[in-house]
Amino acid sequence: MEDELWLTAREAADLTGVSIVTVYSWVRRGHLTVEGLDHRGQKLFRHLSVAQAEKTTRAKAKRVLVPAV
Numbered sequence: 001m002e003d004e005l006w007l008t009a010r011e012a013a014d015l016t017g018v019s020i021v022t023v024y025s026w027v028r029r030g031h032l033t034v035e036g037l038d039h040r041g042q043k044l045f046r047h048l049s050v051a052q053a054e055k056t057t058r059a060k061a062k063r064v065l066v067p068a069v
Contacts (some may be wrong), residue, residue, distance in 0.1 A: 005047035008038065012050045026053040 001029045012032075023045075026032035032053040034043045 006038075006044045007050055008035070008042045008044060009049055012045050015047075016050060016054045019053075023050075026057060027062055 001052050005016065009020050009023045012023050016023075023032065027034060027043075032045060032049055035043045037048070038044055
């Protein structure tokens with residue numbers, strides 16, 4: 001799995017258009033798992049895991065934000 005793309009929290013936030021606080025919220029809620037640390041000790045996430053967390057949370061947000069008719 002050496003060809004996997006790894007992201008820091010900042011990179012994950014920039015890629016998905018959310019704040020770093022949101023990325024760590026995904027971690028806290030169990031939507032995203034820290035997979036390792038880089039050479040500076042920053043948490044690393046798999047690109048695919050970040051995309052899945054974003055998809056899951058955005059799908060839930062759409063269900064919550066739909067106005068009642």
